[in-house]
Amino acid sequence: MDNEKISQLCAEVKAELENNILPFWMTKMIDRERGGFYGRITGNDVLEASASKGAILNARILWTFSAAYRLLGKEEYLETATRAKRYLIDHFYDAEFGGIYWELDCEGKPLDTKKQIYAIGFAIYGLSEYVRATGDAEALDYAKRLFEVIEKYSFDADKNGYLEALTRDWHPIEDMRLSDKDENEKKTMNTHLHILEPYTNLYRVWKDEYLKKQIRNLVNLFLDKILDADTYHLNLFFEDDWTNKYQIVSYGHDIEASWLIHEAALVLGDKDLLEKVEPAIIKIAAAADEGLNPDGSMIYENFVSKGKVDRELHWWVQAENVVGHLNLYQHFADQSALEKALRCWNFIKNHLVDREHGEWHWSLYADGTVNTKDDKAGFWKCPYHNGRMCMETLERFCKA
Numbered sequence: 530m531d532n533e534k535i536s537q538l539c540a541e542v543k544a545e546l547e548n549n550i551l552p553f554w555m556t557k558m559i560d561r562e563r564g565g566f567y568g569r570i571t572g573n574d575v576l577e578a579s580a581s582k583g584a585i586l587n588a589r590i591l592w593t594f595s596a597a598y599r600l601l602g603k604e605e606y607l608e609t610a611t612r613a614k615r616y617l618i619d620h621f622y623d624a625e626f627g628g629i630y631w632e633l634d635c636e637g638k639p640l641d642t643k644k645q646i647y648a649i650g651f652a653i654y655g656l657s658e659y660v661r662a663t664g665d666a667e668a669l670d671y672a673k674r675l676f677e678v679i680e681k682y683s684f685d686a687d688k689n690g691y692l693e694a695l696t697r698d699w700h701p702i703e704d705m706r707l708s709d710k711d712e713n714e715k716k717t718m719n720t721h722l723h724i725l726e727p728y729t730n731l732y733r734v735w736k737d738e739y740l741k742k743q744i745r746n747l748v749n750l751f752l753d754k755i756l757d758a759d760t761y762h763l764n765l766f767f768e769d770d771w772t773n774k775y776q777i778v779s780y781g782h783d784i785e786a787s788w789l790i791h792e793a794a795l796v797l798g799d800k801d802l803l804e805k806v807e808p809a810i811i812k813i814a815a816a817a818d819e820g821l822n823p824d825g826s827m828i829y830e831n832f833v834s835k836g837k838v839d840r841e842l843h844w845w846v847q848a849e850n851v852v853g854h855l856n857l858y859q860h861f862a863d864q865s866a867l868e869k870a871l872r873c874w875n876f877i878k879n880h881l882v883d884r885e886h887g888e889w890h891w892s893l894y895a896d897g898t899v900n901t902k903d904d905k906a907g908f909w910k911c912p913y914h915n916g917r918m919c920m921e922t923l924e925r926f927c928k929a
Contacts, residue, residue: 531864534871539927541874545882546919551597553887554590554912555609563636565616566590568908572901574886580907581640582633584621584648587613589911591655596920599662607663614659617652618671626698627678632908642697646683647707647720649675654727660734672731676740679724684743688770690716690750691724708909712775714766718755721747722786729793741797748793748802751786752809761809761816776833780820781846784827784853787814791856811861814853818869825872826850826880826893840895845914847877852921859925889915 557576558566565587568580591613598606620637621629623644629652632641656672659665682699683691692715693705706713707720725747732740754771755763763783764773787810794806820828822842827850830839850873857866880897881889883905891903891910904910 531867534867535926538871538874538922541878542919542922543927545878546597546916546923547601549882549887550889550912550916550919551594551606554593554906555605557887558590558906559609559612560635565612565620565637567906568635569904570906572891572903572905574905579635581635582620582637583908584617584629584631584645585651586906586908586911587617587621588629588648588651588655589913591617592651592658593912593916595655595658595662597916599658600920600923610659610662613655614665614668617655618667621652622671623697627674628682628697628699629675630697643702644678644682644695644697644699645707646679646691646693646695647723649679650720650723650727652727653679654723654730657727657731657734661730669734673735676728676731680739680743685716685769689746690754690767690769690771691721692769693717693720712766714774715769716767716771718763718765718767718779718782718786721750721755722782722789725751725793726789729789729796732796744793744797745799745802748790748806751790752805756809756813761812763813778820778831778833779829780817780827780831781829781843781849783813783817783820784846785849787811787817788849788853788856791860807860811857814857814866817850817853821850821869824876825869825874826876827873828895829892841900842876842881842893842895844881844889844891844910847873847881848914848918851877851918855922855925888912 557570560567565582567576567578568582569577591610594606594610594613598610620633623630628644629649630639631643631645631648634640653672653675656668659668682695685692694702696702704713705715728740728744732744757764762778763786765777765779766775767773790806791810794802826842827846828840829843829846851870854866854870857863880893883890888905890899892900894900
Protein backbone atom coordinates (compact mmCIF):
# COMPACT_ATOMS: atom_id res chain seq x y z
CA MET A 530 0.00 0.00 0.00
CA ASP A 531 2.79 2.42 0.87
CA ASN A 532 4.42 1.87 -2.51
CA GLU A 533 1.16 2.66 -4.32
CA LYS A 534 0.60 5.82 -2.26
CA ILE A 535 4.17 7.01 -2.77
CA SER A 536 4.09 6.22 -6.48
CA GLN A 537 0.94 8.31 -6.84
CA LEU A 538 2.47 11.13 -4.75
CA CYS A 539 5.58 11.09 -6.95
CA ALA A 540 3.53 11.38 -10.13
CA GLU A 541 1.40 14.18 -8.70
CA VAL A 542 4.24 16.34 -7.35
CA LYS A 543 6.26 15.91 -10.55
CA ALA A 544 3.27 17.11 -12.56
CA GLU A 545 2.71 20.00 -10.13
CA LEU A 546 6.34 21.05 -10.42
CA GLU A 547 6.71 20.72 -14.20
CA ASN A 548 3.24 21.79 -15.32
CA ASN A 549 2.34 24.49 -12.78
CA ILE A 550 5.02 25.90 -10.46
CA LEU A 551 8.05 26.17 -12.76
CA PRO A 552 6.14 27.33 -15.90
CA PHE A 553 4.49 30.14 -13.91
CA TRP A 554 7.88 31.63 -13.07
CA MET A 555 9.31 31.11 -16.55
CA THR A 556 6.35 32.58 -18.43
CA LYS A 557 5.11 35.31 -16.09
CA MET A 558 8.06 36.54 -14.01
CA ILE A 559 11.03 36.94 -16.39
CA ASP A 560 11.76 40.64 -16.94
CA ARG A 561 13.05 40.66 -20.51
CA GLU A 562 13.18 44.45 -20.69
CA ARG A 563 15.26 45.27 -17.60
CA GLY A 564 16.85 41.92 -16.80
CA GLY A 565 16.32 39.42 -14.00
CA PHE A 566 12.80 38.89 -12.79
CA TYR A 567 9.82 41.09 -12.06
CA GLY A 568 9.33 42.03 -8.44
CA ARG A 569 5.65 41.29 -7.99
CA ILE A 570 2.44 39.67 -9.17
CA THR A 571 -0.44 40.51 -6.84
CA GLY A 572 -2.78 38.03 -5.21
CA ASN A 573 -5.27 38.95 -7.95
CA ASP A 574 -2.70 37.99 -10.61
CA VAL A 575 -1.81 41.50 -11.73
CA LEU A 576 1.81 42.00 -12.79
CA GLU A 577 3.48 45.05 -11.24
CA ALA A 578 6.41 45.55 -13.61
CA SER A 579 7.71 48.56 -11.67
CA ALA A 580 7.85 46.74 -8.31
CA SER A 581 11.21 46.62 -6.54
CA LYS A 582 13.29 43.44 -6.77
CA GLY A 583 14.09 41.61 -3.53
CA ALA A 584 17.23 39.62 -2.81
CA ILE A 585 15.21 36.78 -1.28
CA LEU A 586 13.09 36.37 -4.42
CA ASN A 587 16.08 36.31 -6.79
CA ALA A 588 18.12 33.94 -4.60
CA ARG A 589 15.20 31.54 -4.18
CA ILE A 590 14.52 31.49 -7.92
CA LEU A 591 18.21 30.67 -8.40
CA TRP A 592 17.98 27.80 -5.91
CA THR A 593 14.72 26.42 -7.34
CA PHE A 594 15.71 26.34 -10.99
CA SER A 595 19.22 25.07 -10.21
CA ALA A 596 17.71 22.20 -8.23
CA ALA A 597 15.15 21.54 -10.97
CA TYR A 598 17.90 21.35 -13.60
CA ARG A 599 20.00 19.09 -11.39
CA LEU A 600 17.09 16.69 -10.90
CA LEU A 601 15.26 16.89 -14.23
CA GLY A 602 17.89 18.07 -16.71
CA LYS A 603 15.73 20.39 -18.80
CA GLU A 604 17.66 23.16 -20.56
CA GLU A 605 15.00 25.79 -19.89
CA TYR A 606 15.52 25.28 -16.16
CA LEU A 607 19.26 25.87 -16.60
CA GLU A 608 18.56 29.03 -18.62
CA THR A 609 16.33 30.40 -15.85
CA ALA A 610 18.83 29.46 -13.15
CA THR A 611 21.66 31.11 -15.10
CA ARG A 612 19.59 34.28 -15.52
CA ALA A 613 19.10 34.37 -11.74
CA LYS A 614 22.80 33.69 -11.07
CA ARG A 615 23.88 36.44 -13.45
CA TYR A 616 21.47 38.98 -11.96
CA LEU A 617 22.48 38.10 -8.40
CA ILE A 618 26.19 38.58 -9.12
CA ASP A 619 25.87 41.57 -11.45
CA HIS A 620 23.24 43.57 -9.52
CA PHE A 621 22.65 42.27 -5.97
CA TYR A 622 26.29 41.64 -5.06
CA ASP A 623 27.99 44.65 -3.41
CA ALA A 624 31.35 44.81 -5.20
CA GLU A 625 32.66 47.49 -2.82
CA PHE A 626 31.82 46.09 0.63
CA GLY A 627 30.83 42.50 -0.13
CA GLY A 628 27.53 40.84 0.70
CA ILE A 629 24.15 41.20 -0.96
CA TYR A 630 21.91 44.26 -1.17
CA TRP A 631 18.49 43.72 0.40
CA GLU A 632 16.47 45.40 -2.36
CA LEU A 633 16.90 46.91 -5.84
CA ASP A 634 14.57 49.13 -7.82
CA CYS A 635 12.94 47.73 -10.95
CA GLU A 636 15.90 48.91 -13.03
CA GLY A 637 18.35 46.95 -10.88
CA LYS A 638 19.82 49.86 -8.92
CA PRO A 639 20.33 49.55 -5.13
CA LEU A 640 17.28 50.71 -3.17
CA ASP A 641 18.00 49.29 0.30
CA THR A 642 21.68 48.50 0.85
CA LYS A 643 21.50 46.99 4.35
CA LYS A 644 23.12 43.61 4.87
CA GLN A 645 20.41 41.26 6.12
CA ILE A 646 22.23 38.03 6.95
CA TYR A 647 19.15 35.97 6.07
CA ALA A 648 19.34 37.25 2.48
CA ILE A 649 23.06 36.55 2.22
CA GLY A 650 22.31 33.02 3.43
CA PHE A 651 19.79 32.52 0.65
CA ALA A 652 22.28 33.81 -1.91
CA ILE A 653 24.70 31.10 -0.71
CA TYR A 654 21.88 28.55 -0.92
CA GLY A 655 21.12 29.47 -4.54
CA LEU A 656 24.74 29.73 -5.66
CA SER A 657 25.75 26.44 -4.02
CA GLU A 658 22.82 24.67 -5.68
CA TYR A 659 23.91 26.09 -9.04
CA VAL A 660 27.34 24.59 -8.33
CA ARG A 661 25.73 21.23 -7.51
CA ALA A 662 23.84 21.37 -10.81
CA THR A 663 26.63 22.65 -13.08
CA GLY A 664 30.01 22.64 -11.33
CA ASP A 665 30.27 26.37 -12.10
CA ALA A 666 33.47 27.91 -10.62
CA GLU A 667 32.17 31.50 -10.55
CA ALA A 668 29.11 30.55 -8.47
CA LEU A 669 31.32 28.67 -6.00
CA ASP A 670 33.68 31.65 -5.72
CA TYR A 671 30.82 34.01 -4.87
CA ALA A 672 29.28 31.52 -2.44
CA LYS A 673 32.62 31.33 -0.59
CA ARG A 674 32.90 35.13 -0.52
CA LEU A 675 29.46 35.39 1.05
CA PHE A 676 30.28 32.70 3.61
CA GLU A 677 33.38 34.68 4.55
CA VAL A 678 31.52 37.97 5.12
CA ILE A 679 28.88 36.27 7.28
CA GLU A 680 31.64 34.77 9.41
CA LYS A 681 33.64 37.98 9.53
CA TYR A 682 30.87 40.44 10.35
CA SER A 683 27.85 38.54 11.68
CA PHE A 684 29.28 35.70 13.77
CA ASP A 685 29.38 36.52 17.49
CA ALA A 686 32.55 34.79 18.69
CA ASP A 687 31.90 35.95 22.25
CA LYS A 688 28.29 34.85 22.84
CA ASN A 689 27.94 32.54 19.83
CA GLY A 690 25.43 32.75 17.01
CA TYR A 691 24.84 35.28 14.26
CA LEU A 692 23.61 38.87 14.35
CA GLU A 693 20.59 39.68 12.25
CA ALA A 694 21.62 42.66 10.16
CA LEU A 695 24.21 45.39 9.62
CA THR A 696 24.62 48.51 7.52
CA ARG A 697 25.99 48.34 4.00
CA ASP A 698 29.54 48.75 5.34
CA TRP A 699 29.01 46.27 8.19
CA HIS A 700 28.34 48.57 11.13
CA PRO A 701 25.57 48.10 13.73
CA ILE A 702 22.07 48.96 12.50
CA GLU A 703 19.14 50.06 14.64
CA ASP A 704 16.30 48.24 12.88
CA MET A 705 17.38 44.62 12.43
CA ARG A 706 13.95 43.18 11.64
CA LEU A 707 13.58 40.84 8.71
CA SER A 708 10.04 42.15 8.14
CA ASP A 709 7.52 44.34 9.92
CA LYS A 710 5.97 41.18 11.40
CA ASP A 711 9.14 40.42 13.37
CA GLU A 712 10.48 41.60 16.71
CA ASN A 713 13.56 43.85 16.61
CA GLU A 714 16.08 41.54 18.28
CA LYS A 715 19.76 40.86 17.59
CA LYS A 716 19.39 37.11 17.01
CA THR A 717 16.53 35.04 15.62
CA MET A 718 15.71 31.41 15.07
CA ASN A 719 14.69 32.14 11.47
CA THR A 720 18.03 33.61 10.41
CA HIS A 721 19.96 30.82 12.12
CA LEU A 722 17.81 28.23 10.32
CA HIS A 723 18.53 29.91 7.00
CA ILE A 724 22.24 30.04 7.67
CA LEU A 725 22.28 26.35 8.60
CA GLU A 726 20.43 25.46 5.39
CA PRO A 727 22.86 27.17 2.93
CA TYR A 728 25.95 26.19 4.89
CA THR A 729 24.83 22.56 4.62
CA ASN A 730 24.33 22.94 0.88
CA LEU A 731 27.66 24.70 0.46
CA TYR A 732 29.39 21.86 2.31
CA ARG A 733 28.09 19.45 -0.35
CA VAL A 734 30.30 21.19 -2.92
CA TRP A 735 33.08 22.60 -0.72
CA LYS A 736 34.43 20.30 2.00
CA ASP A 737 35.98 23.09 4.07
CA GLU A 738 36.89 22.24 7.66
CA TYR A 739 35.91 25.61 9.11
CA LEU A 740 32.56 25.45 7.31
CA LYS A 741 32.05 21.97 8.79
CA LYS A 742 32.85 23.31 12.26
CA GLN A 743 30.32 26.13 11.89
CA ILE A 744 27.58 23.77 10.69
CA ARG A 745 28.14 21.56 13.72
CA ASN A 746 28.05 24.66 15.91
CA LEU A 747 24.75 25.77 14.36
CA VAL A 748 23.16 22.37 14.94
CA ASN A 749 24.24 22.51 18.58
CA LEU A 750 22.93 26.07 18.91
CA PHE A 751 19.51 24.83 17.81
CA LEU A 752 19.52 22.00 20.32
CA ASP A 753 21.12 23.91 23.23
CA LYS A 754 19.92 27.53 22.86
CA ILE A 755 17.01 27.87 20.43
CA LEU A 756 14.99 24.78 21.35
CA ASP A 757 12.69 25.10 24.35
CA ALA A 758 13.68 22.09 26.45
CA ASP A 759 10.20 21.85 28.01
CA THR A 760 7.93 22.16 24.97
CA TYR A 761 10.26 21.19 22.08
CA HIS A 762 9.06 24.23 20.15
CA LEU A 763 11.71 26.59 18.84
CA ASN A 764 11.94 30.00 20.47
CA LEU A 765 12.04 32.76 17.88
CA PHE A 766 13.65 36.00 19.10
CA PHE A 767 16.69 36.52 21.32
CA GLU A 768 18.89 39.20 22.78
CA ASP A 769 22.59 38.80 21.93
CA ASP A 770 23.14 36.70 25.08
CA TRP A 771 20.37 34.26 24.01
CA THR A 772 17.79 35.61 26.46
CA ASN A 773 14.35 34.78 25.07
CA LYS A 774 11.67 37.39 25.82
CA TYR A 775 8.72 36.01 23.88
CA GLN A 776 6.49 32.98 23.96
CA ILE A 777 5.66 32.51 20.29
CA VAL A 778 5.18 29.18 18.56
CA SER A 779 5.67 29.02 14.79
CA TYR A 780 4.41 25.60 13.75
CA GLY A 781 5.76 25.87 10.20
CA HIS A 782 9.25 26.73 11.41
CA ASP A 783 9.15 23.85 13.89
CA ILE A 784 8.39 21.27 11.20
CA GLU A 785 10.81 22.87 8.71
CA ALA A 786 13.61 22.93 11.29
CA SER A 787 13.00 19.28 12.16
CA TRP A 788 14.16 18.13 8.73
CA LEU A 789 16.75 20.86 8.04
CA ILE A 790 18.60 20.16 11.31
CA HIS A 791 18.49 16.45 10.50
CA GLU A 792 19.74 17.12 6.95
CA ALA A 793 22.72 19.08 8.29
CA ALA A 794 23.80 16.22 10.56
CA LEU A 795 23.32 13.69 7.75
CA VAL A 796 25.36 15.74 5.26
CA LEU A 797 28.18 16.11 7.79
CA GLY A 798 28.08 12.35 8.31
CA ASP A 799 28.76 12.95 12.01
CA LYS A 800 27.61 9.86 13.95
CA ASP A 801 27.86 11.50 17.38
CA LEU A 802 25.93 14.54 16.21
CA LEU A 803 23.23 12.36 14.65
CA GLU A 804 22.79 10.50 17.94
CA LYS A 805 22.10 13.84 19.61
CA VAL A 806 19.95 15.21 16.77
CA GLU A 807 17.61 12.37 15.93
CA PRO A 808 15.72 12.01 19.24
CA ALA A 809 15.33 15.81 19.33
CA ILE A 810 14.00 16.21 15.82
CA ILE A 811 11.33 13.56 16.42
CA LYS A 812 10.18 15.62 19.42
CA ILE A 813 10.34 18.91 17.48
CA ALA A 814 8.13 17.42 14.76
CA ALA A 815 5.70 16.10 17.39
CA ALA A 816 5.50 19.58 18.91
CA ALA A 817 4.79 21.04 15.47
CA ASP A 818 1.88 18.61 15.13
CA GLU A 819 0.04 20.61 17.78
CA GLY A 820 -0.70 22.97 14.88
CA LEU A 821 -2.32 20.32 12.68
CA ASN A 822 -5.97 20.46 11.65
CA PRO A 823 -7.98 17.27 11.01
CA ASP A 824 -7.77 17.87 7.24
CA GLY A 825 -3.95 17.72 7.38
CA SER A 826 -3.31 21.46 7.10
CA MET A 827 -1.12 23.27 9.63
CA ILE A 828 -1.96 26.62 11.24
CA TYR A 829 0.48 29.50 11.37
CA GLU A 830 1.31 30.64 14.88
CA ASN A 831 0.45 30.76 18.58
CA PHE A 832 1.52 33.91 20.42
CA VAL A 833 1.26 32.16 23.78
CA SER A 834 1.94 35.12 26.05
CA LYS A 835 -0.80 37.14 24.30
CA GLY A 836 -3.25 34.23 24.13
CA LYS A 837 -3.53 34.81 20.38
CA VAL A 838 -3.67 31.95 17.86
CA ASP A 839 -3.26 32.72 14.15
CA ARG A 840 -5.11 29.96 12.28
CA GLU A 841 -4.28 31.18 8.78
CA LEU A 842 -3.04 28.42 6.46
CA HIS A 843 0.05 29.72 4.67
CA TRP A 844 1.40 28.08 1.51
CA TRP A 845 4.92 27.67 2.88
CA VAL A 846 3.79 26.06 6.15
CA GLN A 847 1.86 23.39 4.22
CA ALA A 848 4.86 22.70 1.96
CA GLU A 849 7.20 22.26 4.94
CA ASN A 850 4.56 20.18 6.72
CA VAL A 851 4.73 17.66 3.87
CA VAL A 852 8.56 17.52 3.76
CA GLY A 853 8.96 17.29 7.53
CA HIS A 854 6.62 14.35 7.78
CA LEU A 855 8.09 12.60 4.74
CA ASN A 856 11.47 12.90 6.45
CA LEU A 857 10.10 11.11 9.53
CA TYR A 858 8.64 8.37 7.36
CA GLN A 859 11.84 7.93 5.34
CA HIS A 860 14.31 7.83 8.22
CA PHE A 861 12.25 6.50 11.11
CA ALA A 862 9.64 4.35 9.34
CA ASP A 863 6.92 6.46 10.96
CA GLN A 864 3.73 5.29 9.23
CA SER A 865 1.56 7.99 10.78
CA ALA A 866 3.94 10.63 9.43
CA LEU A 867 3.37 9.39 5.87
CA GLU A 868 -0.38 9.69 6.39
CA LYS A 869 0.04 13.25 7.73
CA ALA A 870 2.11 14.20 4.69
CA LEU A 871 -0.46 12.73 2.30
CA ARG A 872 -3.35 14.46 4.07
CA CYS A 873 -1.59 17.79 3.81
CA TRP A 874 -0.79 17.23 0.14
CA ASN A 875 -4.48 16.55 -0.49
CA PHE A 876 -5.32 19.81 1.28
CA ILE A 877 -2.79 21.66 -0.90
CA LYS A 878 -4.19 20.17 -4.12
CA ASN A 879 -7.77 20.96 -3.19
CA HIS A 880 -7.35 24.42 -1.69
CA LEU A 881 -4.01 26.16 -2.32
CA VAL A 882 -3.09 25.33 -5.92
CA ASP A 883 -4.44 27.96 -8.31
CA ARG A 884 -5.61 25.91 -11.28
CA GLU A 885 -6.76 28.96 -13.23
CA HIS A 886 -3.80 31.36 -13.04
CA GLY A 887 -0.99 29.05 -11.87
CA GLU A 888 1.23 28.77 -8.76
CA TRP A 889 -0.28 28.58 -5.25
CA HIS A 890 -2.26 31.13 -3.31
CA TRP A 891 -0.47 32.78 -0.39
CA SER A 892 -2.89 31.31 2.15
CA LEU A 893 -6.39 30.43 3.18
CA TYR A 894 -7.91 32.42 6.00
CA ALA A 895 -9.21 30.55 9.04
CA ASP A 896 -12.73 30.64 7.56
CA GLY A 897 -11.52 28.81 4.45
CA THR A 898 -11.59 31.73 2.01
CA VAL A 899 -8.62 32.36 -0.28
CA ASN A 900 -6.30 35.21 0.64
CA THR A 901 -5.84 37.39 -2.47
CA LYS A 902 -4.54 40.38 -0.47
CA ASP A 903 -1.02 38.94 -0.29
CA ASP A 904 1.19 38.29 -3.31
CA LYS A 905 1.06 35.44 -5.78
CA ALA A 906 4.73 36.20 -6.47
CA GLY A 907 6.85 38.80 -4.76
CA PHE A 908 9.37 39.80 -2.13
CA TRP A 909 8.50 36.78 0.04
CA LYS A 910 6.36 34.63 -2.27
CA CYS A 911 8.82 32.56 -4.22
CA PRO A 912 8.94 29.09 -5.87
CA TYR A 913 11.25 27.72 -3.18
CA HIS A 914 8.99 26.20 -0.51
CA ASN A 915 6.50 24.55 -2.84
CA GLY A 916 9.12 23.74 -5.49
CA ARG A 917 11.36 22.23 -2.84
CA MET A 918 8.50 20.16 -1.44
CA CYS A 919 8.04 18.60 -4.87
CA MET A 920 11.77 18.07 -5.40
CA GLU A 921 12.42 16.69 -1.90
CA THR A 922 9.67 14.15 -2.56
CA LEU A 923 11.13 13.20 -5.92
CA GLU A 924 14.70 12.94 -4.63
CA ARG A 925 13.79 10.90 -1.55
CA PHE A 926 11.32 8.44 -3.07
CA CYS A 927 11.16 8.68 -6.84
CA LYS A 928 14.71 8.22 -8.11
CA ALA A 929 13.71 5.44 -10.49
